[in-house]
Amino acid sequence: MRDAYHEELDSIGYKLVEMTRLVRSAMARATTALLDADVRLAEEVISGDKLVNKLDLEIEETVFDLMARQQPVAGDLRTLITSLRMSADLERMGDLAAHLAKTARRRHPESCVPAELQAIVLEMGQIAERLVAKAGSVIASQDVAMGLELEGDDDAMDRLHRKLFDLLLSPKWTHGVEKAVDITLAGRYFERFADHAVHVAGDVVYLVTGQRPEDIIDEIA
């Protein structure tokens, strides 16, 4: 049996996993909204972000409350502080999905993604979604090996991000400045979203092992 204190610690973990689920769903909808110029989906993402923000605030309150009342020992303290950072990363990921949705809404009824970029934008959205799903599994399972995979997954995002710029800046680009600006920002949102997912998983690795993922990867290599 667990006492109230440990139940509250557990509740933070559940809420973080719930945030990854909300943010994953927001990313899926935002990507589809971009590709289909679907303003209804875009609105869902934008209004749904409130729930992500609410969970972030709840986690922050619980953490401060536990710290004030319980004087947690070093290990729990580290967990609590790291939870704040993971929650802040996930809250930011919700913002980035909402930024994507706003980009889709701004150009409605047109799509801001030209046909020849649909495949690459779709792939960026899918990688972003997989990264946050994996981050959620890593929080739930505390699986270090899976946590270390995210750095490699993120390399795929970085490659796509560079390819996107190559396409934008090629002499073959015929879609003008407005679409180039939209795609530049969207590419940046996808890439930052992925970075935050990597941080979240990296924080779990750090909590379990006491080492940062990049240090562990250096040792293995």
Add this chain to the structure above:
Amino acid sequence: MRDAYHEELDSIGYKLVEMTRLVRSAMARATTALLDADVRLAEEVISGDKLVNKLDLEIEETVFDLMARQQPVAGDLRTLITSLRMSADLERMGDLAAHLAKTARRRHPESCVPAELQAIVLEMGQIAERLVAKAGSVIASQDVAMGLELEGDDDAMDRLHRKLFDLLLSPKWTHGVEKAVDITLAGRYFERFADHAVHVAGDVVYLVTGQRPEDIIDEIA
């Protein structure tokens, strides 16, 4: 006389102020590097970011060390945790200044800022610089009134950011897609830099008053 514990707490404050100074200087140089296509200044910003990262890590180590050894009470605990967040914001501001410098370096020997945008880019750089200088003063002085000013200063940045997009997307834009992409990213970097400075000052306001700046401003209004 202060004991070793309080000296360490103070040292975190000094380091945060030092980070604001480094990041302000990086922003000044990055803006000039963009406007003058000065690759030497750009390199200084890029290599100088290491020092900002080093201070961030030092603050993190001191905080975890103090927490583990001292079991700080609620008030000090809140200060320590908030210091971690301020340090992370400042570290990110260093990254954003370095991103601006890399944009300048990528287009060297050309400037990526067309003549008619020089004034607006200069102004965005100056506001960014003032915001972080003010954040540094707010950390050093714990001046709540000054801390509350940053929200208003940031509105000026948001207005310039919108104006920049209006210029990029106007039919009069004749500089092609490559420069539009550069300016889109640069605009985003300035705007995010300013947001982080507002957060840093807001964290000080929160530590001193127990309230978030937006709540205080709501009450006054």
